[in-house]
Amino acid sequence: MLTLFFDGIAYGMLLFILAVGLSVTMGLMNFINLAHGAFAMVGGYITVVLMQRLEVPFLLCLPLAFAGAALLGAVLERTLYRPMYRKPHLDQVLFSIGLAFMAVAAVDYFMGSQQQIMQLPEWLRGRTELGDGENLVLGMGHYRLFIIAVCAVLTVALQYVLTRTRFGSRLRASVDDSRVAAGLGIPVNQVFALTFAVGSGLAGLGGALGAEVLGLDPTFPLKFMVYFLIVVAVGGTSSITGPLLAALLLGVADVAGKYYVPKLGAFIVYSLMLAILIWRPQGLFVRQGGKS
Secondary structure (H helix, E strand, O other), rough: HHHHHHHHHHHHHHHHHHHHHHHHHHOOOOOOOOOOOHHHHHHHHHHHHHHHHHOOOOHHHHHHHHHHHHHHHHHHHHHHHHHHHHHHHHHHHHHHHHHHHHHHHHHHHHOOOOOOOOOOOOHHHOOEEEHHHHHHHHEEEEEEEEEEEEHHHHHHHHHHHHHHOOHHHHHHHHHHHHHHHHOOOOOHHHHHHHHHHHHHHHHHHHHHHHHHHHHOOOOOHHOOHHHHHHHHHHHEEEHHHHHHHHHHHHHHHHHHHHOOOOHHHHHHHHHHHHHHHHHHOOOOOOOOOOOO
């Protein structure tokens, strides 16, 4: 039981890092970006290519995956996304889901449709067990423990940046009223561009970390699109606390459901989502004062 809970926590932390960028763009920036999973896929493929073909160490691949996805996000934000910010939400949905399908087709053409295999370093393989035999209490996979540690550090860093730094204050001001913020000298476009790039980079980092756990193939953005939306919808948009809690609930429910009732795993996840949204229609945490 504790092992399932541990695996669910690791899965939830991974989903949080994958979805937190969407939480920012969809919640704070009020833009529905259904192509968010494509940036995660880019990070995953960057990691696989660097490790398999260039023999780059895994730990070096992680910041490179972040940087590659962030750079792509910055370019696309400036050229494609920015003109869509003030468009109706339906236009944003059609635009971004079109990008997602284009990304799937492009990766399938250049990389092939087969599942990618990532060989982890020796020190990340294996498992540590507490207890033995019938008294086994907890089994911790080394890689899942690594994921939890990395995601915990990133969570604390993100919370600090958003609540304790000048950039976080500028972002909140830009979200609340972009015209007033611009009148006060805040470079709103630059703030949004950097925010979008960092969110895309975090998705790329999540894709790099999740390639071994979630699997990686060209359909990745479509397979996990609903999971990202659940994290944002259930968690709300007040801060990263809501999406974090939603991701942890989703991770534990998904792992436990697939273990105990494999045929009803998805049913349990969606039932939990519906129950929370009926109880809290605006999500677990709602940001006051932002634009709607």
